[in-house]
Amino acid sequence: MDKVTKERISQLHPSVRAEVTRIIEEIDNALTGRAAVRISQGLRTFAEQDEIYAQGRSNPGKKVTNAKGGQSIHNYGLAVDIVLIIDGKTASWDTVKDWDNDKVADWYECVKIFAKYGWDWGGNWKTFKDLPHFEKKGYTWRGLLAKKRDKSNYVIL
Numbered sequence: 001m002d003k004v005t006k007e008r009i010s011q012l013h014p015s016v017r018a019e020v021t022r023i024i025e026e027i028d029n030a031l032t033g034r035a036a037v038r039i040s041q042g043l044r045t046f047a048e049q050d051e052i053y054a055q056g057r058s059n060p061g062k063k064v065t066n067a068k069g070g071q072s073i074h075n076y077g078l079a080v081d082i083v084l085i086i087d088g089k090t091a092s093w094d095t096v097k098d099w100d101n102d103k104v105a106d107w108y109e110c111v112k113i114f115a116k117y118g119w120d121w122g123g124n125w126k127t128f129k130d131l132p133h134f135e136k137k138g139y140t141w142r143g144l145l146a147k148k149r150d151k152s153n154y155v156i157l
């Protein structure tokens with residue numbers, strides 16, 4: 001796993017850090033070809049969330065999210081976005097390509113491994129498909145928003 005991925009895991013909610021480490025390791029073992037998985041986003045602050053919400057609304061660009069600050073599972077460190085790095089240098093969000101020629105799209109290999117550990121895939125959402133996105137099952141932003149925080153500002157689960 002690359003340094004960026006390790007750093008992003010270290011900022012996730014403490015309850016999922018070890019699990020996400022195992023998931024990434026398992027994906028690293030499953031992808032035997034040109035692609036490697038990287039976590040492109042993990043924890044996102046409320047302010048950062050408000051900024052991307054503004055994109056395509058009060059700011060220029062295309063809408064990328066329907067979630068304001070506090071309304072994304074990222075804001076609690078319980079979601080990650082992935083990207084595939086091809087040949088150690090090129091980012092790819094291709095969800096059908098089979099970079100290791102094992103007859104299963106590499107992206108779908110990631111989906112299966114996340115699912116095995118109880119993580120929902122944004123690609124299964126009906127209204128706003130978010131293909132790079134995975135979040136720990138069983139949480140809603142409303143439920144998380146109501147929770148108390150610890151000294152490091154993580155919600156107490």
Ligand SMILES: [Zn+2]
Binds near residue numbers: 080132134
């Ligand atoms: Zn996401």
